[in-house]
Amino acid sequence: MLGAGAFKTAHPGWLTLFPLAESGLGAQKRHNVAVKRAYYKVYPPGTSKTSFHYKIGRYTLADEIPKLLKEANVLYWARSLLQLTYDFISRCLANVSQPPPFEIPQVRFVDAGLAFAYGPVALPSKVGSKSSSARAGYLVEELIPGGDDEFVKYIHNMDSNPLLDETDHGYDLALFFAFTQHVQYVKTGGLAFISDYQGTSELLTDPQILTHSQGTDIFGDGNIEGAVSKFEEQHGCNKYCEWSGFSLRAFEKQDEKGSEELTAL
Numbered sequence: 694m695l696g697a698g699a700f701k702t703a704h705p706g707w708l709t710l711f712p713l714a715e716s717g718l719g720a721q722k723r724h725n726v727a728v729k730r731a732y733y734k735v736y737p738p739g740t741s742k743t744s745f746h747y748k749i750g751r752y753t754l755a756d757e758i759p760k761l762l763k764e765a766n767v768l769y770w771a772r773s774l775l776q777l778t779y780d781f782i783s784r785c786l787a788n789v790s791q792p793p794p795f796e797i798p799q800v801r802f803v804d805a806g807l808a809f810a811y812g813p814v815a816l817p818s819k820v821g822s823k824s825s826s827a828r829a830g831y832l833v834e835e836l837i838p839g840g841d842d843e844f845v846k847y848i849h850n851m852d853s854n855p856l857l858d859e860t861d862h863g864y865d866l867a868l869f870f871a872f873t874q875h876v877q878y879v880k881t882g883g884l885a886f887i888s889d890y891q892g893t894s895e896l897l898t899d900p901q902i903l904t905h906s907q908g909t910d911i912f913g914d915g916n917i918e919g920a921v922s923k924f925e926e927q928h929g930c931n932k933y934c935e936w937s938g939f940s941l942r943a944f945e946k947q948d949e950k951g952s953e954e955l956t957a958l
Contacts, residue, residue: 765805803897807832807833837896
């Protein structure tokens, strides 16, 4: 197993499409992929649900497929929101005489798709006749090279600031991701932005879309609505946000002392 997150396990695998895709996922035979499945935690009797001692439980196909579809949908929208950010950057750079005093990181989310395993099923109306039916579903993703040594979680879905310290490898990229949240928040009118930025310096996976769901579960269990309503208080603008060529309205991060004073009032 490659690893386990809060909602899915990841396993090594390979993919061959017939015919091969022209580019991206499935463009080569035996394309190395990450195969992901939804799971739930099964705790031994009397064990706290905060314990690390649990077994992996699997959903029925009818319950698992909607969860995988939602995960695929989140990935689709994350790619769109990230592209929106790069489009914004390109327009701004085209309208300034001097380039910014920093490089723009080039990252993307992995290519992915849903795959189904089929098996024979006997037809009750005809003796000896069989048909095929889906037995399992998988979220198949482009495999991120480098393993655990290269994998970094840059921003969590509970906070709109880098998880990394200034001296940590990848901190500058985490600042860029915080900037992308600023852009997405502004461009969607405060409705949505990407969180749970994680992966390597080139490829990202397992994002969350934070939004005001208004009672409808749009983007899955990782959607923390409070993070959206508090974004302007939590977000700390950085060198990307503050560059004049982007003309972004600055948000002043509320420190802990200020937060305590407001609570007291």
